[in-house]
Amino acid sequence: MxxxxxxxxxxxxxxxxxxxxxxxxxxxxxxxxxxxxxxxxxxxxxxxxxxxxxxxxxxxxxxxxxxxxxxxxxxxxxxxxxxxxxxxxxxxxxxxxxxxxxxxxxxxKIPNPEVKLKTNPDAFLSPLIISIAQKENLSLEEVQSIQGSGADGRIQKSDVFNYLKNRKYALPSRPTTDNRQPTTDFPKPKINFVEGKDRIVEMDRMRKMIADHMVYSKQTSPHVTSYIEVDVTNLVNWRNANKDAFAAKHNEKLTFTPIFVDAVAKAIVDFPMINVSVDGKNIIVHQDINIGMATALPSGNLIVPVVKNANEKKLPELAKTVNHLADSSRTGKLKPDEIQGSTFTISNVGTFGSLMGTPIINQPEVAILALGIIKKRPEVIETESGDEIAIRSMMFLSLSFDHRVVDGFLGGSFLRKVGDYLEQFDINTTL
Missing domain, CATH: 2.40.50.100 (RNA polymerase II/Efflux pump adaptor protein, barrel-sandwich hybrid domain)
Structure with missing residues (x-):
């Protein structure tokens, strides 16, 4: 048959x-x-x-x-x-x-045939591999030393389990109550639960993945956050004056996000060592500049669609890509490839009215930029006739970076360069 x-x-x-x-x-x-x-x-x-x-x-x-x-x-x-x-x-x-x-x-269920392992490990670790590593008490360096059997040497679930099975030294003991609980004599704080008033909500699959990824990032990368304030008055005035003409010509909304992506991509070209990943004792310098956009979903969860090769796109194309990714995120129509391969991430916390933020690095990247709300306020500015007080549109930028490979000079210089591109936005930019 x-x-x-x-x-x-x-x-x-x-x-x-x-x-x-x-x-x-x-x-x-x-x-x-x-x-x-x-x-x-x-x-x-x-x-x-x-x-x-x-x-x-x-x-x-x-x-x-x-x-x-x-x-x-x-x-x-x-x-x-x-x-x-x-x-x-x-x-x-x-x-x-x-x-x-x-x-x-x-x-x-038929057991999978034994796969011949490749010799070159892949530095990228999926959320699943991260979760397994946390449960089995594996360090980042140890996980990345495992030979992967997936495409381009990517580490698979079976590779990790094979490694654990053949491990030559004993695994350290783990607490039975919380597999991420640090070794400490301090008792776990008691949660006060009021029967009939409080309720228990189980994390959905995506929230569990986000939680694991965030904890893993904080345990892996020593986070440092730097801040600057930028005057985006010219940029805001240009966007407000041209958004209708832009929509009529390109049939796309002109938000601030594609302008932010453009500034970040240009700054990465100037400082390529911010566009890297850490692989054990090696630094992987990425040639592609793929900007992830942290996007809130209606469910309250977070997803990061990716603008691929952002440095090669002009503003109209960036606007089209950003709008497509944002709409697809909120309607659940993102394709798997559209959330893969980011090398740097931005998070527009100003969307929610936040003045600034201290974002957590999106592993395996080494830096993430948060953009605060744009607010008008009186500022002292220098003019040809001297200092004057004027109403300006101001915004805070904050950069969290991995201090293992990004020092204060690189992080601060990169952040300042992003600010310069926003402050010095060319108001003669053609549509």
Whole structure:
């Protein structure tokens, strides 16, 4: 009988694996071609995966929360069985055909073949690998020494577990109550819970990933934050005077974000050592300038879509890219590739009315820029006739950087250069 292998599809050039969120069908169920039968997640982006053919599902090989590589067989579909709900031949799992995917796949899951490890480890660590490393008490250097079997040497879940299995020295003991609890004699503070008044809200999958990533970043990078204040009066006046004409000509909104991205990209060209990652004792200097934009979602979670090669784009193209990424973020339509590969991140905390912020570095980057609210206030300015008081549009910029590889001179110089590009914005910029 014709059996079709239902495989994990490729969802982007840099995506090598995905996590199963939920099976919508069970063994024995009839499915139609293009009908969604499983939901998967790549980092923070969820995707529906449709059936390639119509038929009856005869086998499911992975269960919820399993990590599956692109190209691996998720399930088998009998395309001749579409006319009947259950195949005529008896199946070992016939009595449990209506059970959950978890029950079905425990008997059917086939162990993955042994993968030959590559010799060059990938410096990038996915949120999943970060989470495993924290639970197993692995240091950053130790994780990055593991040989990865994924694309371009990327470290996979199986690589970490193989490493732990063959580790030549014992793992340090871990507290059983909190796998991220530091070694200390100080008792964990008691949480006062008032029955009937307080409520418990379980973190969703994305919030758990954000929490793990933030804790990992603070434990990995010694954070230092520098601040400057910039006068963006000319920039604000130009944008207000030209936003309608810009929209009419390019059919795109002109927000401040693409202007901020442009200034950051130019400053990175001037100071390329801010566009790096740390790989053990090595510094990886990235040639591409990919700017991540921290974006708040309606759910309250955070996602970071990426403007690829921002230094190569003119303002109209930057505006189009920024608007697309922002809209796709809020409507849940981001593609996996659109949140991959950032080398530097910006966070516009002014959107929420904040004067300034102390952002946490988006690993494996070494710096992140926060942009505060733009406020009008009286300022003393120098003129040809002397000092005068004038109403100016002012904004704070704050740069958090990894003091392992970014010293105060580099961090301060880069931050000042971003401010210069904003203050010296060319008001004759053509639309």
């Amino acid at each position: 014709p059996i079709t292998e239902f495989k994990m599809p490729k969802m982007g050039e840099s995506i090598t694996e995905a996590t199963i969120i939920n099976w919508l069908k069970n063994v024995g169920d009839t499915v139609m071609a293009e009908e969604t039968i499983v939901e998967v997640a790549t980092d923070k982006v969820d995707n529906d995966v449709p059936a390639p053919v119509s038929g009856v599902i005869t086998e499911i090989r992975f269960k919820k929360d399993d990590i599956v590589k692109v190209g691996e067989v998720l399930a088998l579909i009998d395309s001749e069985g579409v006319e009947s709900q259950v195949p005529t031949a008896p199946r070992p799992d016939a009595e449990t055909s209506s059970a959950s995917p978890k029950t079905q796949t425990e008997d059917h």
